[in-house]
Amino acid sequence: MFEEDYKRRFVFGSDYGTSDYKYGPITLGERPAVIENRGYLPERSMVSKILGVEKDIVVGKDVAYFLESGADLSSRMIYPMRDGVVAKSDPTAWRVIKELTKFSLEEFKPSGFGFKGYYIVASLSAIAPRYMYENLINIYDEISRETGLIHASTIIPQPLAVAIAHKELSCVVVESGHGNTQVAPISRAPIRDAIVALNRGGSEANAITAEVLKDSGYGDLAKEESLVRRVKENLGLLPLNLDEAINYAKRNPEHVRAIYQVPGTRIKIDLAEYSWTRFLIGEYVFDPNHEIFQSYFKRGMPRPSDTRVGDITFYGMLDMAETIIRAVERCPVELQPHLYSHIILSGGNFMWRPVSTMKGIAVDSQTKLQHMLRDKGLENVNVRLSPEPQYAVWRGCIVYGYAIPANYRWEWEKMEGWVYHTK
Amino acid sequence: MHIDRKELVNRIAGYMASQGYKIIEKDFSENIVRLVNDSLEIVIRIVEEDSGRGDLLSVVIQSAFDAAMGKVAYVALPLRLLSRIGDHAFRLHKIGLIVYSEDKVTELVSGGVKIISETKANTSIDKIEHLEAMIDSLSSRLERVEESLSTISKIEDLSRRLEELEYIIIKNPDATYAKPSKGLETHVIKTDSLQEFKGRKDKRHNKDKLPSFLTENPWVEILSEKT
Structure with a gap:
């Protein structure tokens, strides 16, 4: 009983997204803390030593202070996750994960007596291989020994966390983050055999944005990943129908034109006569099959390809609606209508804003997907966007940790339960 | 009598400094003075003149924790409180006692180092933490x-x-x-x-x-x- 009370007070959510790491204890309330999922390896220079900053890896907001020239970024900045996975044979990447976790726990270290470590609930991609679970649990073990900040841990798949956060027992979760998109039907638990994955996520939208910047004369800026991402978020549009949107843009160039000034700098990006390409950015995520993208592939932009990770195929060119249909059709027939009427979109890659002056032209993700599914003959479709998609996984982690009994121990057969790191 | 808090902390710190201890920290908000002598850390927790029974109890418990963690613990009391509680308990449990009045500061009981075996200490701390969690929940x-x-x-x-x-x-x-x-x-x-x-x-x-x-x-x- 006391252990349950303790657990409910000290549950800690940890969402390792490819782009951002969302973290924090239950006491944060509605939203987690967010930092970029990256680490920086500073040069061990005399200056660093003089300043007293002997750090192997720097994470969090401090990274900005250690950035030297732009030329250093590619070799010293480590983004440990690609497509939701940390490579097995990349010890530096795993060190970054460990440092991020330690950093996050230390930020919320309680003072006073009675604290014996957090109950941490981590979330990984639905297709994360077993070694990721093993490595993460080992990291938590190390952190527990070094700092005493972890008492127990567990790991859950991200789509399950999203379903939990939305209070939906049966639904289809479409989780689209930086690296990939996972479509996971849930019915009180993930239906593992029905998961369909796309080898497309926010990074693909970044890739087309970089091409748009190059075409508009901003080739030098196209090399900075974080800037490209900001341009995507501020200038990218999602068209209800790409052909109609491009026609609209060419007929009404001033309606579609937008200028983006990077905050805190003098950099201003004006796509001018290329403003119609704003619609390509959103469309590419949902359906890369439009012929307009062929010219980009010919010029060298990588075409999303099918890849295999374990026993899961990541489809490169399947459109978003077709992906959802394939996943649902792997489920029992009597469940399918219910699943189509409870589709939840989650993840930063679905945060496309409609534009009131371009109603019916530039839309949000749920409108787009509903339209695509109806085009494929499905009528009773209900798609909703998670109100704050970037926080849904963390929220699901908190609920899971709050509810799962403290005496429910980890079993590798089920991949569920608590791993205790201290007595 | 009323002695200003800052003045009180300074007087007690000054008294200990005159005994050969080196002042590390004077915490005027918590009424704590920290000093060192060779390798020993000394923590003095000061009870103010107008403190109630609860404050006194809290200071004594915290001093007991300081002693359990291997520090030399002291409690500084105003003279009027000494007559009420005596010094026997302090001698018994090796917690130092300093008494102060308007014009004088005196060390009545010397603080000592309480040696507890590491295992025993860790076990005690675990039990205390568990009890704390239980008490919070019950409360x-x-x-x-x-x-x-x-x-x-x-x-x-x-x-x-x-x-x-x-x-x-x-x-x-x-x-x-x-x-x-x-x-x-x-x-x-x-x-x-x-x-x-x-x-x-x-x-x-x-x-x-x-x-x-x-x-x-x-x-x-x-x-x-x-x-």
């Missing part, structure tokens, strides 16, 4: 029980008065009634009081201010049944 449950009892008591009182009113009305159905008696008037249920009661009940369920995504979530029941 919050007790609060809720006390609230419930208070509410029940009010309801019983209101119920009794309603019965009295009903009795009066049944006995004299045709009578016109004057204003309620002063006693009854003060106990008429007002709508906003009901709201307040409801709000308090809700507040009790949301005492820990659970986030919205946790409340009324069907997954909580399903997950909590896992064995």
